[in-house]
Structures are given as structure tokens and as C-alpha cells.
Amino acid sequence: MLLRHTTAKEVDRKALTVNPAKTCQPVGAMYAALGLHGCLPHSHGSQGCCAYHRSALTRHFKEPVVASTSSFSEGSSVFGGSANLLTAIETIFTVYEPDVIAVHTTCLSETIGDDLNQIVSKAKEDGKIPDGKRVIYCNTPSYVGSHITGYSNQVAAFIKFFSTATPKKRNVINLIAGWMEPSDMRELKRIAKVMETRTILFPDMSGVMDSPLTGKYDIYPKGGTTVDEMIATGDSKFSIGMGMYCTQDACIKLENKCKVKFEVMEIPIGLKATDQFIMSLSRHGNVPVPDSITDERGRLLDLIADNSKYFYDKRVALFGDPDTLIPLVEFLLTLDMKPVYIVTGTPGKHFDEAMTEMLKDRVPEAKFRSGEGADLFRLHQWIKQEGVDLLIGNSYGKYIARDENVPFVRFGFPVVDRPGSNSFPHVGYVGAINWVTKLLDVILDHQDRTCAEEKVELVM
Amino acid sequence: MSEYLQDREKQIVTKGKDAHDVEGGKPSLSGSVSQRACVFCGSRVVLYPIADAVHLVHGPIGCASYTWDIRGALSSGPELHRSSFSTDLREKHVVFGGETQLYQSLVELIDKYQPKAAFVYSTCIVGVIGDDVQSVCKRVAEEKSIPVIPVMSEGFQGSKKDGYKIACDALAALIGTDESLDVSSMSINILGDFNLAGELWILEEYYKKMDIQILAPITGDGRVKNIQNAHRAALNVVQCSGSMMHLAKYMKETYGIPFIKVSYFGIEDMSDALYEVAKFFKNEVVMDKARELVKDQLKNLLPALEPYKTALTGKKAAIYVGGAFKAISLVKALRLIGVKPVIVGTQTGNTDDYRLLKTICDDGCILVDDSNPIELSEFVKQTGADLFIGGVKERPIAYKLGIGFCDHNHERKMALAGYEGMLNFAKEVYETVSSPVWQFVHRTSSEKN
Numbered sequence: 005m006l007l008r009h010t011t012a013k014e015v016d017r018k019a020l021t022v023n024p025a026k027t028c029q030p031v032g033a034m035y036a037a038l039g040l041h042g043c044l045p046h047s048h049g050s051q052g053c054c055a056y057h058r059s060a061l062t063r064h065f066k067e068p069v070v071a072s073t074s075s076f077s078e079g080s081s082v083f084g085g086s087a088n089l090l091t092a093i094e095t096i097f098t099v100y101e102p103d104v105i106a107v108h109t110t111c112l113s114e115t116i117g118d119d120l121n122q123i124v125s126k127a128k129e130d131g132k133i134p135d136g137k138r139v140i141y142c143n144t145p146s147y148v149g150s151h152i153t154g155y156s157n158q159v160a161a162f163i164k165f166f167s168t169a170t171p172k173k174r175n176v177i178n179l180i181a182g183w184m185e186p187s188d189m190r191e192l193k194r195i196a197k198v199m200e201t202r203t204i205l206f207p208d209m210s211g212v213m214d215s216p217l218t219g220k221y222d223i224y225p226k227g228g229t230t231v232d233e234m235i236a237t238g239d240s241k242f243s244i245g246m247g248m249y250c251t252q253d254a255c256i257k258l259e260n261k262c263k264v265k266f267e268v269m270e271i272p273i274g275l276k277a278t279d280q281f282i283m284s285l286s287r288h289g290n291v292p293v294p295d296s297i298t299d300e301r302g303r304l305l306d307l308i309a310d311n312s313k314y315f316y317d318k319r320v321a322l323f324g325d326p327d328t329l330i331p332l333v334e335f336l337l338t339l340d341m342k343p344v345y346i347v348t349g350t351p352g353k354h355f356d357e358a359m360t361e362m363l364k365d366r367v368p369e370a371k372f373r374s375g376e377g378a379d380l381f382r383l384h385q386w387i388k389q390e391g392v393d394l395l396i397g398n399s400y401g402k403y404i405a406r407d408e409n410v411p412f413v414r415f416g417f418p419v420v421d422r423p424g425s426n427s428f429p430h431v432g433y434v435g436a437i438n439w440v441t442k443l444l445d446v447i448l449d450h451q452d453r454t455c456a457e458e459k460v461e462l463v464m
Numbered sequence: 465m466s467e468y469l470q471d472r473e474k475q476i477v478t479k480g481k482d483a484h485d486v487e488g489g490k491p492s493l494s495g496s497v498s499q500r501a502c503v504f505c506g507s508r509v510v511l512y513p514i515a516d517a518v519h520l521v522h523g524p525i526g527c528a529s530y531t532w533d534i535r536g537a538l539s540s541g542p543e544l545h546r547s548s549f550s551t552d553l554r555e556k557h558v559v560f561g562g563e564t565q566l567y568q569s570l571v572e573l574i575d576k577y578q579p580k581a582a583f584v585y586s587t588c589i590v591g592v593i594g595d596d597v598q599s600v601c602k603r604v605a606e607e608k609s610i611p612v613i614p615v616m617s618e619g620f621q622g623s624k625k626d627g628y629k630i631a632c633d634a635l636a637a638l639i640g641t642d643e644s645l646d647v648s649s650m651s652i653n654i655l656g657d658f659n660l661a662g663e664l665w666i667l668e669e670y671y672k673k674m675d676i677q678i679l680a681p682i683t684g685d686g687r688v689k690n691i692q693n694a695h696r697a698a699l700n701v702v703q704c705s706g707s708m709m710h711l712a713k714y715m716k717e718t719y720g721i722p723f724i725k726v727s728y729f730g731i732e733d734m735s736d737a738l739y740e741v742a743k744f745f746k747n748e749v750v751m752d753k754a755r756e757l758v759k760d761q762l763k764n765l766l767p768a769l770e771p772y773k774t775a776l777t778g779k780k781a782a783i784y785v786g787g788a789f790k791a792i793s794l795v796k797a798l799r800l801i802g803v804k805p806v807i808v809g810t811q812t813g814n815t816d817d818y819r820l821l822k823t824i825c826d827d828g829c830i831l832v833d834d835s836n837p838i839e840l841s842e843f844v845k846q847t848g849a850d851l852f853i854g855g856v857k858e859r860p861i862a863y864k865l866g867i868g869f870c871d872h873n874h875e876r877k878m879a880l881a882g883y884e885g886m887l888n889f890a891k892e893v894y895e896t897v898s899s900p901v902w903q904f905v906h907r908t909s910s911e912k913n
Contacts, residue, residue: 052502
């Protein structure tokens, strides 16, 4: 047993984190920055940060991830990293020629107090930023929030540096994507197209973090929201933010800066969240919901009805990020399952409130926790106290799944041991159909493998 | 612009064209897309495989998250090393200090897991906020009666290579603190094998056949007690010289234990590793056993390699790995199966390493230090390489370019050491180079250029 030390009995822990359900801000900023076309993320800190973030993203997406680093040394930690960043800006525009450098900080550069605003202004004064090129930045101290916070800060920085209001509003809706897969972004764009709405999706990692094999390597792949589109978001008439944690900040900033009204909703995972998204898009885009979308919904319902008996009352444990866990828990309830244990390392009240709201009547025995002390060790202890029928989470769930012999669906970041996260959407009605088949596959495979021989059924 | 490019010129050499040496060991310029990592990374990978110790990362969560079970270093017993432990420093700790958090975490961790020792890794900000990690470790060591070893690995202090040295210092603190194991007169420590995909176990089999005792594997399948006893071995056998030379030298100075440098990769180097050990013990019986073993192994291996060699002859390979020693072994091993190295680069090689590499490569081979994805893909295009050998960040680049790839780093899935390792390597190269998928990259041949 890989986790043989985990016991059912919970001993109060005041300080120690074991097997975290989160990681640090900068990797989120790096991921979000990759969703801007022609952008090179830059890590202002030690070399290791950048190497780790690139490796973490590469392991998950199986894609090249290019990002640069200020390569802090002992001297930078004493005298500040200003000289490093100035050199870096010059080197990057010379050698890697991006349109945009998106600088994010790290725990080290934050602790020593580097002022990015000042450093970037100096770079501009010194003529280190070529005409038409840009350097944007955001603060992502690793000791605040989580990777989700870093993502949010980077998206908010896009607004700060790009979004511009001209006197002319356009009949366009901004779709602000929370942390999701490139396959999800592709699906959102498809839905927008089918609904004949004009939208700007940002950040957009489709075509960047799922680029095709062509025999050529391009450090700035075809995809990503363009700088022009990003600027134009200030003229859009409405923003839909998907995921409170990842996009609320950006929505508010855009409203303050360019008077673009907004609505923050859950990432459209599952039936209810997708309904909400489609209705919002229809209302603000002033378009009817086309039959083809209604048919997708109907096919989803049909699939759920066909299989509802296999979902009923199944106990589920989940871990991951709040913006995806909230709609996913709602969807599990739609399927008549029982989400009993839910853990996210990302701190924040909205998660706790949303869980309380969803679960207090329907699964009163459910346990959930966010922020400090919300780690996989605790989740495992809960599972040991009373078992579950299904576990949903990133690849680090595999130890628990194996030790407890629980069916396991991989979802979240990082998934490093199975393909698919990138190939199939999790959002929209089509994404929900994928969810239903994925969940059923592991549950029924488990049943087929473990039930008594005489109970093996052919027709299910 | 010109300055950067002039600087890079010193780090890139084409054999037969450029007269100068590759200038290795230079710090990366700020702003480069370096494939290199930090001090913490170096220390963490070296100590990671010690399986009955807990490894507590003192810092914000990231450093613990990114190093959570990413190295396939196998253990034959405890699995403590595969969990992630962190003090998860928050803003309040940055302001008020993290010593209490560290103390509390260590106590909770040791009470819970009852490890044989604890390693505490300092990350970047720990040094800056001024936590006295050493005194906390000392206090907990006294209270819990186990070794609690501070690893002063603040990331910004240098490169991964500097981290190796700090890990060696941490190991040095353990060595010599126990004398309870039985030690034979023909005992060795294996330094610098990390038991990736079970490679140490292959070596153990070989040395066992020669009646040699492996006292302490450092650190693959590592155990605290064996490391504590390591000062009692007759010889240190050092692989991956980049990471462990510092410890070998320390043990020579402090305990008078001589060391030899070896590689277990490829037929020639593997056989040398066995012969050198036999030679050291000046024992004809042992030498005979070594010869017997090699003969035995080659009897099966050579014919088994033949079909791969036939299929692969004329193929060209690009190598970009961490250490130069590995690169040298790879060049030799590739030759054995008919593959010609056309690019050889490392993250941490020094000028001498590159001089040696230059002598064993063919004319036209590009030697490069601290490269980046753009350069590497450009070199692949120039040389027409069919195969790339590297680590996690290089894999998808190779695939995008439509060529095969072998992981010779943490994510190797098959043992590459020893004679079985050589056969595995040949299989892996063959499998990836001859995969049908590459035929479909270009829909028509006219698209090829």
C-alpha cells in the first residue's frame, strides 16, 4: 500500500500539509498567459520556478511550453531583481521575438520587494521595448492563494493592459474562461458559433496547448486570443465570466475600466450550469437557442435517463479546483449521485457557501473543506472512515484509488498518467455526455470485475 | 542582441568546423528559456529516493507540489518518499517568520510517520525571511531522537549542480553516525544511482555474483541506516559524477575511502564498472567471476542487439541531457546500435566534459551547453536527426518535429542500466524511430520541405 500510513482516525494537524490539493500561483499565471497569441510568459524569480512550471504544464498537456526566467542569483536576492528583469526583457525581444512578454512574480521576488511597475517603466525609458511590443505584468506571490489565484491575476492583468473602450460599443460578448482544458475552450467557441453570437474568448489555450503535429515546431502556435481581440474586449457589450475564482476579478476590472456589464457564472460543466450558460448567451447575444443545441441537451437527458439506475445513491469523493468542483458537484446531484467528500486546497468563501447551499438538504452527511488543512491526506482519511463508490480528481488520486480499490475518474490539474483531458470537452451538453460515459465506464467496469461470477451481466 | 549571440557562440561548437572549446558551466542569461532548474531541484532529486525518511519542504506549496513523486526511483520497502510534505508557508509566515510552522509541521510529521530520519529543505524565501532552519532541526532531532537534517537549498543560490553539492553535505551529516550493520571486507557503496525503473537492482545482482557487498546504495532504494554506515565500506563506486563527486571526495578525505568513477550504461562502460571493482579488491576469484558474468551476459546480449543494429544503422540522434557523463555513455551506447550522434548537449557540463565529448563524436556533430527549445529544434532541422534523447521538456518538441524520442531522465519507464538495460535501450530506440506514425506527418512527399 503506497499510503499505508494513512489511518481513519483524524489527528488535529496545525501546520503540516500532506499531499496537497493545490499548487502555487505562478503556474496559473503561466498557463493563462499561454492563452494570449504570441505571448511569452516570464517568471521573475529563480530558474527552478520556471523549470518546474514548464515541466508541470508539459506533463499534463504533453505540449512544449516555452517561458523565460529572470534566473535570480544570490546577488539578486540581496540587491533586488531589477537588473535581471531589464536584461531579460532585452534578451527576450532579441532572441525569442514575442509580441508580448507577460511577467509574473514569484515568492522570492515578492519577498524582496521588486516593483514591477517601476522596472517595466525603466525598460520602456531605456528603449528596451521595441515599437509595437508590450510587457505586461502581474503579482503572483506563491504564499497567497493557489495556482487558481495566479490564473485569475494573469487574466485580470490582460484587462488592465489591453482592454480599451472606444466610443463605439460592439455587439460582442466577452467569454472569460476560468481554468479549463483547451478542448473545453474549443467547445465553447463551437457553441458560440452554432448560436450565431459574436464572442471573444480569453484566455484561449486551444491551438496553443493542443497544437497539431506538423513536423514543424513553432514556439508561438497558431492559437490564442490575439492582442487586437484583447484590446477590443473593452468595446464588447457584455462579459460572461466562467468561474468565480478565476474570472470575477477580471470581470469587475473590465466593468470599472470600460463599463462592460458582466455576469459571473459557474464553468458550464453538467446540465444546470450549461443551461445557465446557454440562456445567458442567448439573452445577452439576443439570439434564440437553435434547435441543434436543444437537441444536444435532449440527447444528454436521454443518456442520463437510460442509465439513472447506475448512478443512484453512489457515494463520490472529489478533489480539485473550486471553479470546476462547484458545477461538477451540482451535476453529480443531477445524476442522483451523492458527493460526500469534497476537498480543494484553494482558499475562499465562495466554495464553502456553494457547497453548503447545494448539499445541506440533499446530502446532509457530506464533508467538505477548502484552504488550510484541505489536502489529499484528509480526503483519504474520510474515505477510510466510510468508503465511496467513486473518486474524481487529478492523477494524484491514483494512490488512494489503488489502496482503497475505488473506481477513479481523472479530472483536473495535473492529469499526467492518462490521455484524454485534452481531446474531449468537459463543458456544454456534449461535455456532459462525455462525463456520463466516463463515469459509467469506470463504475461498470469495476462492477464487472468485482461482482460474483453468477452476477456478471451482459446487458446493462 | 549581438552580445547574447556572441555569448551563445562560445557555448556552441560544431566538430570539424569550430576550433574553440565549448564554454560550459556559465550561468544562464536572464531572459533565456533555459532548460535548467535551481538549487532546490538539485538537492531534492538527489535525496528523494531515501525511502524511509520523510522529506519536508519548507516554503510555499509549489516546491512541494512540483516534486511530488515525479521521479521513478523505486523502493523495495517503505514508500515514504512518494508522499509530499510541506509547511505551506502563507503570507503571515512571510511577515512573522515560519519557524513555529516548521517546528509544528516536523513534530506532526514525525509523530505520524515514525520515519528513520527527516530532511528539511529550505526554499527561496526561507533564507530571505531569516528562519533559523538549522536550530529548529537541531531541537526536533533532540526531542524526537532521530536525525533531522537541514538541506540549505534556497533556489536562487545557484543552479541544479550547486544543489547536488548541498545534498551531498546533507548525506555527509548522516554518514558515520551508526556502526551496527555487518560489513564484509569486500563492500562498496554505490553513489549516484537512483534506482530509476529498478536499475540498482540489476547492479545488485551483478555485484552479488561477484561476492561484493553493496553496503549503501546512495541514494537509489536508499535507507537511512545504510547511509549512516556508509563510512565503513572499502570502496565508493560513483556514477552520475555530476551529482555525487562532492560526497565521494568528502568520504575520501574524512574516512579514507577511495572512489572510482563508472557508468552502467552501455556494454563497454558496464563491463568496466565490474572489472574496475574487481581490480580494486585485487582478488583473482572476484575478477574471474566478473569475467564469467560479462561473458555470460554478452553471449545473449550481442546476438539480441544485432537485429536492432541492422535496422538502425545510419540513423542520427540528438542528445540533450542533464549531465555530461550521461551524454558520454549515450554516445557510446548509440554507436553500438549503429546510431550516429549529431547533436550532443547538456545542462551542466563543464569545458573539460565538452573537450572529451568532442574527441568521441564525429565531424559535423554539434556540441552545445545550456540550450533552449528554439536552438534545439533548429539543430534537429539542420542535422536531420531521427531521434531525440532528453527529458520531460524535450519530448513534445521532438514529437512536434516528427521524430522519435527516448526519455533518459526521471521518466524512463524501462531500466537502461546494465546489459538488460542496453537491450531495453535498443528496443526503445527502435520502437520510437520506426513507429509508423512518422510516415504520416507529411501527407505527400512534396510537403516535406
